[in-house]
Amino acid sequence: xxxxxxxxxxxxxxxxxxxxxxxxxxxxxxxxxxxxxxxxxxxxxxxxxxxxxxxxxxxxxxxxxxxxxxxxxxxxxxxxxxxxxxxxxxxxxxxxxxxxxxxxxxxxxxxxxxxxxxxxxxxxxxxxxxxxxxxxxxxxxxxxxxxxxxxxxxxxxxxxxxxxxxxxxxxxxxxxxxxxxxxxxxxxxxxxxxxxxxxxxxxxxxxxxxxxxxxxxxxxxxxxxxxxxxxxxxxxxxxxxxxxxxxxxxxx
Amino acid sequence: xxxxxxxxxxxxxxxxxxxxxxxxxxxxxxxxxxxxxxxxxxxxxxxxxxxxxxxxxxxxxxxxxxxxxxxxxxxxxxxxxxxxxxxxxxxxxxxxxxxxxxxxxxxxxxxxxxxxxxxxxxxxxxxxxxxxxxxxxxxxxxxxxxxxxxxxxxxxxxxxxxxxxxxxxxxxxxxxxxxxxxxxxxxxxxxxxxxxxxxxxxxxxxxxxxxxxxxxxxxxxxxxxxxxxxxxxxxxxxxxxxxxxxxxxxxxxxxxxxxxxxxxxxxxxxxxxxxxxxxxxxxxxxxxxxxxxxxxxxxxxxxxxxxxxxxxx
Ligand SMILES: [Fe+2]
Ligand SMILES: [Fe+2]
Ligand SMILES: [Fe+2]
Numbered sequence: 146x147x148x149x150x151x152x153x154x155x156x157x158x159x160x161x162x163x164x165x166x167x168x169x170x171x172x173x174x175x176x177x178x179x180x181x182x183x184x185x186x187x188x189x190x191x192x193x194x195x196x197x198x199x200x201x202x203x204x205x206x207x208x209x210x211x212x213x214x215x216x217x218x219x220x221x222x223x224x225x226x227x228x229x230x231x232x233x234x235x236x237x238x239x240x241x242x243x244x245x246x247x248x249x250x251x252x253x254x255x256x257x258x259x260x261x262x263x264x265x266x267x268x269x270x271x272x273x274x275x276x277x278x279x280x281x282x283x284x285x286x287x288x289x290x291x292x293x294x295x296x297x298x299x300x301x302x303x304x305x306x307x308x309x310x311x312x313x314x315x316x317x318x319x320x321x322x323x324x325x326x327x328x329x330x331x332x333x334x335x336x337x338x339x340x341x342x343x344x345x346x347x348x349x350x351x352x353x354x355x356x357x358x359x360x361x362x363x364x365x366x367x368x369x370x371x372x373x374x375x376x377x378x379x380x381x382x383x384x385x386x387x388x389x390x391x392x393x394x395x396x397x
Numbered sequence: 398x399x400x401x402x403x404x405x406x407x408x409x410x411x412x413x414x415x416x417x418x419x420x421x422x423x424x425x426x427x428x429x430x431x432x433x434x435x436x437x438x439x440x441x442x443x444x445x446x447x448x449x450x451x452x453x454x455x456x457x458x459x460x461x462x463x464x465x466x467x468x469x470x471x472x473x474x475x476x477x478x479x480x481x482x483x484x485x486x487x488x489x490x491x492x493x494x495x496x497x498x499x500x501x502x503x504x505x506x507x508x509x510x511x512x513x514x515x516x517x518x519x520x521x522x523x524x525x526x527x528x529x530x531x532x533x534x535x536x537x538x539x540x541x542x543x544x545x546x547x548x549x550x551x552x553x554x555x556x557x558x559x560x561x562x563x564x565x566x567x568x569x570x571x572x573x574x575x576x577x578x579x580x581x582x583x584x585x586x587x588x589x590x591x592x593x594x595x596x597x598x599x600x601x602x603x604x605x606x607x608x609x610x611x612x613x614x615x616x617x618x619x620x621x622x623x624x625x626x627x628x629x630x631x632x633x634x635x636x637x638x639x640x641x642x643x644x645x646x647x648x649x650x651x652x653x654x655x656x657x658x659x660x661x662x663x664x665x666x667x668x669x670x671x672x673x674x675x676x677x678x679x680x681x682x683x684x685x686x687x688x689x690x691x692x693x694x695x696x697x698x699x700x701x702x703x704x705x706x707x708x709x710x
Binding site: 164168171174175176177178179180183184188190191194195197201214215218219238239291292295296297300303384385387388389392395396397 | 443446447453454455456459461462466467470473474477515568572573575681684688689690692693698699
């Protein structure tokens with residue numbers, strides 16, 4: 146694997162995760178628990194789509210085969226997608242959405258903090274812009290973790306259940322392979338061990354403040370880096386990609 | 398001061414072009430009419446999120462997806478803003494929402510039609526937001542301060558909605574034969590409902606002089622409709638779409654387009670609740686509300702705990 150291939154792969158991982166979690170959030174549109182939350186979720190989804198557009202656009206450029214960000218988003222299949230498994234998990238109830246988002250936002254908060262000083266200028270610039278947005282997202286989801294965790298008995302129960310169910314997707318966030326190692330050596334990618342330490346500390350603090358219990362499980366779901374996903378992704382992509390795939394070559 | 402005197406002052410104020418503010422004296426009929434109009438408007442914004450939200454996950458490019466998300470976010474914001482403006486008249490949002498969910502409150506008839514293809518998203522922005530702009534620029538001159546200011550703010554965003562819709566249609570109309578067909582089909586389905594959404598024609602609508610005098614209603618439905626048609630027909634022609642009205646003709650003398658007969662029976666039927674999507678829209682809204690109840694309760698409970706802690710500390 147050369148540097149260019151590693152960079153392309155790395156950008157797909159970042160960009161796909163943003164695109165897929167943004168897609169999930171956008172499914173709430175018009176169905177949120179309160180109008181203010183509808184607005185917040187759409188706003189966050191919009192940030193993710195913007196971020197995915199930048200990352201996939203850059204990925205296409207790095208690849209140098211004349212593909213565009215739309216080609217990458219709309220014309221790759223399930224096995225070519227590199228988003229983290231947690232991002233494709235269904236919305237569930239509002240507790241599940243909030244937990245998924247909180248765990249992921251905390252991750253990207255520390256990840257993009259590192260990427261701000263990436264030696265790749267484009268990645269650094271995208272990270273600077275995104276980190277501002279993520280700071281707002283994380284504040285929002287953290288508040289909801291506290292409200293639901295320390296709200297009513299029902300909300301507490303729902304949040305704890307969601308946390309327990311999603312926990313098995315968290316270890317994958319910090320897996321590193323050849324791609325990471327190659328790019329870390331070049332000062333381009335983030336060292337996920339570092340991100341992990343910060344993530345664990347913050348997640349623990351919030352879980353405690355939200356009066357929740359840290360889940361105990363040895364189950365570790367992984368596979369996104371090789372394009373091995375949960376069954377949910379296929380349906381998501383079928384919906385997302387159906388127009389460009391039905392009308393090949395058309396402009397929209 | 399007796400009521401006659403107050404009414405005189407109220408009307409004089411309006412005649413002088415001044416705004417009525419929430420704490421000012423106002424006739425009960427004025428308050429009631431405004432609550433009805435403003436809440437219907439607020440409901441329309443949030444029910445309108447459904448047919449468009451429908452296509453966010455299927456938007457055919459990242460750019461279109463982002464634009465549609467931004468548009469629907471605006472609509473949600475309009476809803477919020479209008480509910481707040483309505484609250485200045487002494488009702489609260491939850492009462493208003495309950496009226497929506499029970500089917501007692503109305504919202505724009507147009508959102509009871511389904512969005513069947515991607516071209517419908519173009520047609521809605523172009524036609525529905527286009528018609529809304531016509532109506533809302535008139536309402537921006539209305540006498541009730543909070544409503545009029547809401548309209549000014551909202552109209553600024555509506556022109557972006559209108560443009561993005563027209564751009565989608567133009568792109569399709571100039572695209573492949575299949576895309577062109579999709580655009581024409583959407584135009585055929587949305588043209589008449591858009592014309593109708595501006596309300597019954599003047600001979601069918603009991604518009605009292607009083608509402609005009611009080612500047613609650615600024616212009617007749619037919620006048621607004623005429624402006625919409627005059628503006629939209631050339632836009633359709635420009636992108637090569639055919640207006641689905643065989644009687645449509647331009648009157649050289651008046652300088653206006655004359656349209657064929659409007660199917661008011663359909664309009665009143667949809668208003669009554671018998672449109673293709675009335676039941677689904679209400680069901681979606683009330684289910685979201687029911688499913689969100691525990692979330693709102695938790696937020697309230699948490700806020701109460703926090704407030705208590707503050708007092709103790
Ligand atoms: Fe944002
Ligand atoms: Fe609006
Ligand atoms: Fe609009």
